[in-house]
Amino acid sequence: MNKQNRQFSIKQIITHQVISNQDDLCQALGKAGFAVTQATLSRDMKELGIARVNTAAGHRYILHVESEERRLTSMIGYEIESIDANENMIVIKTLPGRAQGVAEIIDSVRHPAVLGTLAGDNTIFVTPSSVTKIPEIHKLLKNLMTQKKLDVG
Amino acid sequence: MNKQNRQFSIKQIITHQVISNQDDLCQALGKAGFAVTQATLSRDMKELGIARVNTAAGHRYILHVESEERRLTSMIGYEIESIDANENMIVIKTLPGRAQGVAEIIDSVRHPAVLGTLAGDNTIFVTPSSVTKIPEIHKLLKNLMTQKKLDVG
DNA sequence: AAAGAACTTGCATATTTATGCATAATCATG
DNA sequence: CATGATTATGCATAAATATGCAAGTTCTTT
Numbered sequence: 001m002n003k004q005n006r007q008f009s010i011k012q013i014i015t016h017q018v019i020s021n022q023d024d025l026c027q028a029l030g031k032a033g034f035a036v037t038q039a040t041l042s043r044d045m046k047e048l049g050i051a052r053v054n055t056a057a058g059h060r061y062i063l064h065v066e067s068e069e070r071r072l073t074s075m076i077g078y079e080i081e082s083i084d085a086n087e088n089m090i091v092i093k094t095l096p097g098r099a100q101g102v103a104e105i106i107d108s109v110r111h112p113a114v115l116g117t118l119a120g121d122n123t124i125f126v127t128p129s130s131v132t133k134i135p136e137i138h139k140l141l142k143n144l145m146t147q148k149k150l151d152v153g
Numbered sequence: 154m155n156k157q158n159r160q161f162s163i164k165q166i167i168t169h170q171v172i173s174n175q176d177d178l179c180q181a182l183g184k185a186g187f188a189v190t191q192a193t194l195s196r197d198m199k200e201l202g203i204a205r206v207n208t209a210a211g212h213r214y215i216l217h218v219e220s221e222e223r224r225l226t227s228m229i230g231y232e233i234e235s236i237d238a239n240e241n242m243i244v245i246k247t248l249p250g251r252a253q254g255v256a257e258i259i260d261s262v263r264h265p266a267v268l269g270t271l272a273g274d275n276t277i278f279v280t281p282s283s284v285t286k287i288p289e290i291h292k293l294l295k296n297l298m299t300q301k302k303l304d305v306g
Numbered sequence: 307a308a309a310g311a312a313c314t315t316g317c318a319t320a321t322t323t324a325t326g327c328a329t330a331a332t333c334a335t336g
Numbered sequence: 337c338a339t340g341a342t343t344a345t346g347c348a349t350a351a352a353t354a355t356g357c358a359a360g361t362t363c364t365t366t
Contacts, residue, residue, distance in 0.1 A: 045207060046207040046208070046209075049206060049208065050206070051205060051206035051217075052204060052205055052206075053202060053203070053204035053205075053217045054195075054198060054199040055199070055202065056199075062204060062217060064206045064215060084269070084282065086268055086280060086281060086282055086283050086284065087283065087284055088241050088280075088284070089280065091269035091280050093269055096164070096216055098168060098216075100168055100169045101168050104169065118271065120256075120270075120271040120272055121161065121164060121165070121253065121272070122260075123269045123271050125269070125271055125278075125280065
């Protein structure tokens with residue numbers, strides 16, 4: 001009957017049952033022995049980082065994992081799918097819609113070998129100050145990808 | 154402006170601006186030249202698989218990657234107007250607003266010679282894994298243009 | 307080009323979620 | 337154990353989101 005158990009139960013329920021709104025969840029929790037109101041569930045959702053998405057199959061809740069640990073951890077590794085290069089530039093593939101944000105982080109490093117970045121929806125072109133710098137930048141970016149923290153202004 | 158451009162703009166806006174609700178988004182879109190109502194944005198959110206999450210820093214929107222639909226159209230040939238190349242990359246011109254969709258199809262082929270694509274409104278830059286691959290890609294794209302179906306995983 | 311189908315959007319409003327405030331429960335400290 | 341601080345919760349309602357319907361638009365087919 002405490003908050004922790006209830007919140008754990010919430011995660012279980014939303015991942016294993018069809019829950020379309022907080023009243024649904026309220027009922028499901030009731031069966032599990034947790035009697036709370038919708039207001040409390042709204043607050044639980046916030047604390048658990050649970051997001052609501054509207055799909056063709058109806059409204060669903062998803063765990064937004066990043067939101068729990070994002071505070072000091074950079075998302076950049078999670079967002080980048082690949083880093084490649086040819087003779088002229090480096091190309092980064094990201095999750096859909098993430099290229100802008102990742103490019104901003106790269107810009108913020110202000111590495112002298114990076115002339116500039118150009119971001120679309122899920123692709124970034126990184127232009128080196130000289131083609132001879134490409135391996136160096138490539139290495140920098142690979143490092144960023146696996147780094148846990150970034151001290152970026 | 155049309156729906157496709159607006160939805161692309163929505164993804165851009167929610168990933169690099171602070172947007173807390175659909176009215177915020179409505180205003181941001183207004184500045185970008187898209188005049189629509191909250192009702193339309195609610196529908197766009199659904200189609201784009203955008204979820205809303207409540208964090209300590211306020212309400213935010215996130216892209217729910219799995220729900221992004223990537224369907225292959227056999228219309229790619231119709232959408233492409235021209236394919237050209239210089240020493241470094243290939244440039245594709247499409248019908249207005251079609252570049253994003255065409256680029257996604259090219260990406261989905263995952264041809265090893267294609268390092269990445271970057272799409273604007275009606276122009277796509279295709280970067281080769283090496284400049285020596287340009288003729289090969291050029292040929293591939295020309296083939297795609299006339300092909301009826303794509304057998305792509 | 308006309309007719310019908312399919313898609314898009316706004317309006318009004320129903321549904322759903324978030325929150326200010328008050329109260330109860332839990333915790334920390336002497 | 338008493339007391340003040342912190343945390344948790346419900347109630348009522350404000351804020352935000354979703355949707356039925358109708359009108360306008362675009363696409364298809366003949």
